[in-house]
Amino acid sequence: MWLLVVGLLAIALKYFEVGLFAGLAWWIVLLPFPAAMLWWAFADWSGYTARRAxxxxxxxxxxxxxxxxxxxxxxxxxxxxxxxx
The missing domain is CATH 4.10.910 (30s ribosomal protein s13; domain 2)
Structure with missing residues (x-):
């Protein structure tokens, strides 16, 4: 979940051209979203999600x-x- 928050924050900072994020490429800014998808896939595959539930x-x-x-x-x-x- 925190990867999604980081991704949304990065998008906002890039859109409003704040600090370091103004010069970053969009693909770098969007990296937290595929990382979140990979984490969820791993968590489901390993049984982590079911164990926590x-x-x-x-x-x-x-x-x-x-x-x-x-x-x-x-x-x-x-x-x-x-x-x-």
Whole structure:
């Protein structure tokens, strides 16, 4: 995502001819966009994207379970000792 932000910023700086970007060729200014496409292709190919999504889902699920346990007065398992009745 940050490559897209860099690319958009570079386009704006080139268009308004600010500083160093005024003298750069357009193909250099547009390089962050193919780099972002390559990163996304690699992330999908390597399973990085799916792993991150699964980790996020697992964290949400665990938070929901912890909230429900607290609401029932059972406490949470994560990091805390179980309460004795």
């Amino acid at each position: 699964m980790e996020r889902d697992d964290a949400r699920r665990q938070d929901r379970v912890d909230r429900q346990r607290d609401a029932l007065g059972l406490g949470t398992r994560r990091g805390s000792a179980r309460r004795k009745p």
